[in-house]
Amino acid sequence: MCKFIDVVDFYIGMINALKSRKIGLLSPLEEICLKAGKDSFAYIDNRRDAKEKYGYDFWGIIKNQFEEKKQFIDWIKSRVNEKLLYSKSEQFPDFLFKVRKHQDKFICGSLLELKDSKGGSIASFNSTLPTKYKNLEEIDVINNKNLVSRIASLIDGDLASEKGYRTFERRCFYLVRTHAGRDDKVKISVVDGSFFETVPKDNLIYQMFLNILHAHLEQKTIRIPPDILNQIEKALSHVTDQTIIAASQVIEKASVRPRLRIMAEVHSEGNPHSNFYPEISERSVNLIIDASIYEKKLDEIISQKIPEIKKFTIHHKRNGDHVVFQYKF
Template sequence: MSMIDAIQLFAEILNNLKKGSINLDSPLEEFVIRACGNDLAYIDNRGEAKQKYGFDFWLGLDGDQLKAQGIEKRLLYSESQQFPDFLFKAKKTGEKYVGGSLIELKDSKGGSIASFNSTVPTKYKSLEEIDVINGNNLVSRIAAVKDGKLARNKQYSRFERRCFYLIRTHKGSEKVKISIVDGSFFETVPKEHLFYQMFLNVLRKHLEKNQVKISEETIKKVEEALSHVTDQTIIASSQMIEKASVKPRLRIMAEVHPEGNPHSTFYPEITEDSFNLILQPSPETIKLKKELPAQIPEIEVFSIHHKRNGEHIVFQFKKNAQLTRFVQ
């Protein structure tokens, strides 16, 4: 159930490719809105969704609900420029939250994945973490309106949501590749380790630049101290500095190493003119390997070996294949 949103998105995009309502050169926003618009709890560019694609994100909602969450009229059809680009509606199985996945778009005319300008790509993120990354709670407030009663529980903002990335490289060329990528593909080391090692690297570079020599014993003590700097929500929050008239805030950004790019030459199985769903193996994925091809015979299923994070399973559709309707 944790991957239900990504599976639905993949299947519905294939349906739209078959109908010709989109193609591999269509805007990525259009991919998502036409496929799953009614299942979204957050759209960042709500104005474009309505003006370009005829999708009214607020349709059917009571104005009092919006007012209760402090959502002003000016925010209704604007581009908020918050993270993420899209958020699926949450669901509940018993007492457990499922769904509510994040979808972030990355579009590039070259072979590299566009930089992550607001956060480090990971497998999971909670709404609490999203609010800190953004420096405000707008995404949470809008999602709460769309999710209604499900948002009243304290766990709503704390449960870990799956992160998926809809990436396109070589946009507008015959080499185009598009994939829905599990956040696990990018999170090859725990983000907590990544953060403190980043600060340690910065220190080492400064010591080298200033020709300052420190014993290895001291470096180890510094590393031990920095190993406690692991919480992105704290790192990204504004800091109060004594006597300072400004509150500095670190914005975490990330670039993808070629081995972490499924569209790079490290993974020749991801072919040009293809649309892919790339998932980390799990009991759910293993089951999907049998079920999805039975419903969409045109897709190929195979594994690729991540150079830094092991096996990932690929569900691939090639442009020249004739699609059939996905039956839910």
């Protein structure tokens, strides 16, 4: 079974919801996700709007397991603060799919982060660097709290108690829309994190701090002997863990605990909706995945549900071939 069949099903659901006009290309991305994903989520960040605006009760499936509402409240309040049940938590990610198990291994459980832009550029990544994979432990450190993992564990049920659940590497996907509000120019894509992680995250972080060091040395016209500079660079090469960087720091005598939050802007070659990739046409809805994880059976799975689907390959200058499934409206 495809390890990210959850996202494939989501993509198929999105196309079908658009074809049936339950949603439109200009609908809010959250509404698109809820109509396409239905009950496939283990975490939704904005549970408040999901219920109030779109009539989607995130806790509905669990509630149905109890005869009375009070029984559900009694059960949930020892696990999650009742005030958080229908809140906008502003945690990463926006959506998390349920974990499944196949041949005694975890699959699915993919992350989905939303990126909406009125122009042709992709909105900045404000909470974390885009990557191919993240696990729940890393997500908790990024958020500086464990709300996402606690809620996901409740929805995933018995699977959450199994060994490796919190460290299972989950594929990251990004629902990207550009030219939002322009019915003639809008593009929507579910993009594999590999499209953005063209340099391993550890190397990217190290190089970033190295660039900062060299910029300061140049600005202050400071010259450091090459052997000492090499030692400094070697030491910086160990500064690679974003979870440590993102954690609050305790500084002696300081009355605050500083945190570093790394933001990222997308280079035009890392934007599948840019002119570098003319195949991604206007008014199209795409699933873009790394060619290395593409499986032939995906063609059959998707084409059986969407016979009009088009498949082709685009070449990412910085990260090789990516397979695209496209439906044009």
